[in-house]
Amino acid sequence: MNAKSDSAKRICLTTGLTICRQAEFFVKANAVLAVVFLLIGGIAAILLALTRWQTVHLLPVDWFYRIITLHGINMLLFWILFFEVAILYFVVTTLLNVRLASRAIAWVSLSMMLTGAVMVDVTILVGKADVMLSSYLPLLAHPAFYLGIILVAVGTLIGVINFFATLYKAKKEKTYEGSVPLVVFGATAAAIIAVVTLLHGAVVMVPTFLHSVGLIAQPDPQWYRLIWWGLGHMSQQVNVCAMVAVWYFLATVTTGAKPLNEAVCRSAFVLYILFINLASAHHLLVDPGVGAGWKIWNTSYAMYLAVLASMMHGFTVPASVEVAMRHKGYIRGLFGWLTGAPWRNPGFSAFFLSLIIFGFLGGITGVTLGTQQINIIAHNTLRIPGHFHVTVVGGTTLAFMGLTYYLVPLLWQREYIFKPLARLQPYLFGIGIVTLSVGMSFAGSMGVARRSWDIEAAGSIYGPTAHLFLGLVGIGGILAFLALFLYVGLTVGTLLFGRRIVGRAMEDWGTPKVLSTSAGHDHPAPIQAGAGVVATVHPTQGTMVLAIVFLISFAVYYFANWKALADVWPVR
Amino acid sequence: MNEPDRKHPIQKLMDNPWLLLVLGVAIPSLSYTLWGWLELIFLKTAQLP
Numbered sequence: 001m002n003a004k005s006d007s008a009k010r011i012c013l014t015t016g017l018t019i020c021r022q023a024e025f026f027v028k029a030n031a032v033l034a035v036v037f038l039l040i041g042g043i044a045a046i047l048l049a050l051t052r053w054q055t056v057h058l059l060p061v062d063w064f065y066r067i068i069t070l071h072g073i074n075m076l077l078f079w080i081l082f083f084e085v086a087i088l089y090f091v092v093t094t095l096l097n098v099r100l101a102s103r104a105i106a107w108v109s110l111s112m113m114l115t116g117a118v119m120v121d122v123t124i125l126v127g128k129a130d131v132m133l134s135s136y137l138p139l140l141a142h143p144a145f146y147l148g149i150i151l152v153a154v155g156t157l158i159g160v161i162n163f164f165a166t167l168y169k170a171k172k173e174k175t176y177e178g179s180v181p182l183v184v185f186g187a188t189a190a191a192i193i194a195v196v197t198l199l200h201g202a203v204v205m206v207p208t209f210l211h212s213v214g215l216i217a218q219p220d221p222q223w224y225r226l227i228w229w230g231l232g233h234m235s236q237q238v239n240v241c242a243m244v245a246v247w248y249f250l251a252t253v254t255t256g257a258k259p260l261n262e263a264v265c266r267s268a269f270v271l272y273i274l275f276i277n278l279a280s281a282h283h284l285l286v287d288p289g290v291g292a293g294w295k296i297w298n299t300s301y302a303m304y305l306a307v308l309a310s311m312m313h314g315f316t317v318p319a320s321v322e323v324a325m326r327h328k329g330y331i332r333g334l335f336g337w338l339t340g341a342p343w344r345n346p347g348f349s350a351f352f353l354s355l356i357i358f359g360f361l362g363g364i365t366g367v368t369l370g371t372q373q374i375n376i377i378a379h380n381t382l383r384i385p386g387h388f389h390v391t392v393v394g395g396t397t398l399a400f401m402g403l404t405y406y407l408v409p410l411l412w413q414r415e416y417i418f419k420p421l422a423r424l425q426p427y428l429f430g431i432g433i434v435t436l437s438v439g440m441s442f443a444g445s446m447g448v449a450r451r452s453w454d455i456e457a458a459g460s461i462y463g464p465t466a467h468l469f470l471g472l473v474g475i476g477g478i479l480a481f482l483a484l485f486l487y488v489g490l491t492v493g494t495l496l497f498g499r500r501i502v503g504r505a506m507e508d509w510g511t512p513k514v515l516s517t518s519a520g521h522d523h524p525a526p527i528q529a530g531a532g533v534v535a536t537v538h539p540t541q542g543t544m545v546l547a548i549v550f551l552i553s554f555a556v557y558y559f560a561n562w563k564a565l566a567d568v569w570p571v572r
Numbered sequence: 573m574n575e576p577d578r579k580h581p582i583q584k585l586m587d588n589p590w591l592l593l594v595l596g597v598a599i600p601s602l603s604y605t606l607w608g609w610l611e612l613i614f615l616k617t618a619q620l621p
Contacts, residue, residue, distance in 0.1 A: 167589060179587050188589050192596040199597070200605070226608045234600070266586045273592055277600035281608070290611045298604055 008099060012410055014505040015253065019411070020093035023100040027090045028411055029110055030159075031404075032495075034082035035488055037117065038397075041074030042484040049436065049477025054455060054470050064453040065130045070121065072133030076392065077152065077235060078117045083400050084190065084242050085109065085159040090407070091187040091245070092166045098175045101165035109159035116151025119144050132451060134232060137208065137221045146209035153201035153231070160191045160198070182259050182266065186245025189269040194238045196277055200230025222289040233280035236388070239396040240310070241272050243354065246399045247317045250351035253406060254342055255512060257324040260316050260540075268316075271309035278303045285375040292372070299370050307367055314359045314550070318352075319543040326539050329515025334542045345509040350402025350426035357430060358395030361437060364554050366391060374561045377568055380451075382473075383444030386437045393480070394433040398426060401487050408491060409506040414498030419509075422490050429483030436476025443469035445564070 009018050044067045050058040059067060093100055100106060122144075123129045129141035167188065170176060180188070204227035210216045248265070251257040259265045281298035284290055325337035342348045365387040369378050378384065405422060409415060416422050446466040448455055455462055455470075501507075585591060 164589070164593075179583075185586070188592070189596075192589070192593050195593065196597050196600050220612070222612055223609070226612065227605070230600075230605060263583070267582070270586060270592065273596040274599050277596075278604050280600075280604055284608070289615055290608050294607055294611055302603060 009097075013503075014410065017094045017410075018097045020099050022103055023089045023093040023106075024411055026100065026103075026106045026110060027086045027407075030082045030086035030089070031407065031411075033110075033114060033117075034079050034086060035404075035491060037074045037078035037082060038484070039488050040121065041071050041079055042481055042488075044068075044071035044074065045484075046477055046481040049474050049481070051453070052470055053474030053477075054467055056474060057454070059453075061453045062127070062130065065132065065451075066124060066127060068451060069129060069132050070124045073120055073124065073149075075397075076133060076232075077149075078120075080235065080239050080392075080396065081152065081156045082113065082117075084194070084238060085113070085156060087242055087246070087403075088160065088163040088187055088191055089166075090411075091184055092163055092170070095181050095184050096167070096170040096175050098166060098170040098173060101162055101169050105158060105162045105165070109155045109162060112151045112155030112158065114155075116148040116153075116155060119148030119151065123148065134225075134228060135208075136228075137211075137218055137224045140212055143209055143212040146205050146212055150202065150205045150209060153198045153205065156194065157198040157202075160194050163187075163191050179262075179266075182262060183245050183249045185266055186241060186248060186269055189273050190238050190241035190245065192273050193234060193241055193277060197231055197234035197238060200227055200234060204228045204231060222287065225284060225287060226290070229280040229283045230277075233283060234277045236392055237272070237276045237279065239392060240276065241269070243358070243396040243399045244269075244272075244313045244317075246403050247313070247351055247355060248320075250347050250399070250402055250406075251317055251321050251324075254345050254348035254351065254509070255321050255324045256328075257317075257320040260320050260323065264312060265316055268309040268312035271305050271312075274305070275302050276306035276309070279306065279370065282370045282375070285370075285372050286379045295372050299372060303370065304367075307363075310359070310363055314355070314363070315543060315547055317355060318546065319540040321352075322540050322543050325512060328512050330512065331539075334545055337542055340512060340515075342510045342512050344423050345511065346405045346422050346426050347402045347509055349423075350398050350405070350429075353426055353430040354395050354399040354402065357390050357398065357434060360550060360553060361434065362387065362391035362395055364550075364557050365441065367554070368558050368561050371558075371561075374565055377561075377565050378444065380449055381444035382440040382448045382450050385450050386440030386442075386444055389433060389440065390437045394430060394437065398429060398433070401429065402426060404487070404491060405509065408494055408498075409501065412495055412498070413500060413502050414494050415501050415507055416490060417493045417498050418490060421486060425483050425486045425490065428486065429480055432476050432479030432481070432483055434476070436473050436480055439469045439472030439474075439476055443473065 008022065009020055011017070012019055047059055047067050048064070048071055050056045051064050089100060089106070092098070120129070123142050124145070129135075129145040131139040131141045131145070135141060135145070167180075167184075170180075179185070204224060207216060207219050208224065211218050248259065278298040281290075281295055281303075285295055285299065321341065322337045325340060330337045330340035341352070365383075368374055369383065369387055405416065443466050444450070446462060446469070448462060448466050448470065455466075579587070
């Protein structure tokens with residue numbers, strides 16, 4: 001797949017991109033460690049799903065809270081942060097054709113992150129940190145737990161600083177002209193959000209660590225929640241940003257799509273940078289210490305600018321695929337471009353399923369549950385994990401999985417093993433996680449609490465329908481775990497046994513062939529938009545229909561929730 | 573008359589990661605963190621009825 005250019009760089013014969021050998025090691029190391037933590041979190045996930053499935057009820061109570069801590073920390077912090085550092089290094093060095101700013105800093109970052117992550121996982125598994133992901137005070141874990149998280153946060157921050165230094169180096173060495181490519185811009189947005197996130201992590205974890213070793217008094221629990229969610233929720237916004245950047249990348253490599261309008265796409269990323277972090281306030285919507293003005297401004301008015309950004313990406317990404325497919329001749333009807341898309345390519349199927357699951361399920365539920373009034377009927381129920389499993393897992397994790405099917409052949413120069421299974425994997429994972437999330441959401445609608453070991457402890461109060469949906473959680477969990485296991489097995493198997501492809505391009509996963517080269521009415525054509533002004537029209541009517549279906553679904557779900565609120569809180 | 577090389581201010585903003593970094597840190601720190609922190613600091617102790 002690759003040809004040698006010089007000792008510091010090589011050219012990928014598949015993509016034509018320049019790979020910095022110095023960065024390559026750190027991309028690989030961070031990505032491999034990310035997958036290891038994903039596997040740990042995944043094993044924890046199946047144990048939890050089989051415990052929340054009340055009929056199975058697998059784990060005893062102490063191990064339930066231990067494993068839920070392990071699951072949350074590994075999935076929401078370690079898997080995501082390690083993979084994001086890999087993405088940042090890969091994107092900036094490859095797309096800007098520059099060497100990593102500092103190998104030493106990359107080593108420091110990796111060592112701190114790994115040491116911290118191991119400390120945290122060991123502390124949890126020996127039973128010294130049964131405090132769950134949010135570790136709300138006055139729950140107190142062993143100091144090694146907090147120290148480990150501090151090491152991971154600071155290590156990640158150092159990795160992000162290395163990314164910015166590389167960006168600066170590229171500018172100084174003039175390795176690119178004009179603006180950075182859109183994917184690099186998206187990664188930069190993710191890095192900026194990461195800085196805010198990790199600063200909050202340091203502010204909250206340092207005093208909590210000092211308290212755990214007995215040096216200072218206990219920080220105020222309400223203050224702790226305010227600052228902790230600056231880490232806990234903002235870290236998920238880094239995911240969103242990185243995921244969108246991955247969507248643009250995969251849309252390009254799988255269908256040849258190009259951004260419809262660079263200015264619009266970049267503006268959406270700027271809205272993320274400015275406003276998406278305010279969503280942390282969702283977690284404090286029922287907290288009495290902060291006022292209604294703070295809650296409504298942060299979760300509604302300002303935050304909706306970030307929602308607007310998501311809808312802009314949610315339109316421009318599939319629209320760019322539609323335009324690319326229509327260029328290739330897939331012009332039949334509204335959705336000929338979609339049915340003709342490369343659905344057997346796991347890079348495409350993972351990306352497009354991620355887009356649909358994130359947008360239709362994650363986005364709609366997120367905005368609805370984040371409304372102050374509606375939140376009162378959903379807070380601390382299973383509806384909340386039902387929402388974030390379709391954003392973080394069905395959205396981000398699935399997109400990152402799709403990226404892996406290109407990154408592994410590109411970096412390790414090996415062909416994937418058992419390709420038919422790899423083609424199946426995104427579908428199995430998508431179906432599993434949607435099933436799990438639907439089960440959680442409906443059980444939560446019936447009042448089933450999140451983070452609860454036994455809903456029968458006070459007698460049978462939930463009825464058979466809630467149990468049916470908890471069964472769905474278990475079944476969805478099994479399917480998603482099998483798909484995750486398949487992903488890890490295929491990836492590790494490829495690293496060990498995949499066919500070497502040094503010196504040639506990777507086999508095509510399947511990209512759409514050009515059906516027609518003639519310019520039909522569906523092809524972009526220059527039009528006279530005014531006196532002397534020429535604009536280009538792009539046929540995106542299929543995406544427009546999808547957008548209308550999305551908006552109708554949004555309205556129906558939103559008002560159904562207001563109706564549900566009115567039912568539990570009648571005004572007479 | 574528009575000069576051909578003149579960048580739109582929004583484009584200038586988008587091409588300046590350092591300014592974006594400052595704004596990206598400042599806005600959530602003020603709107604979420606500082607405002608929320610101040611609300612907690614000035615929270616009055618509840619009175620028993």
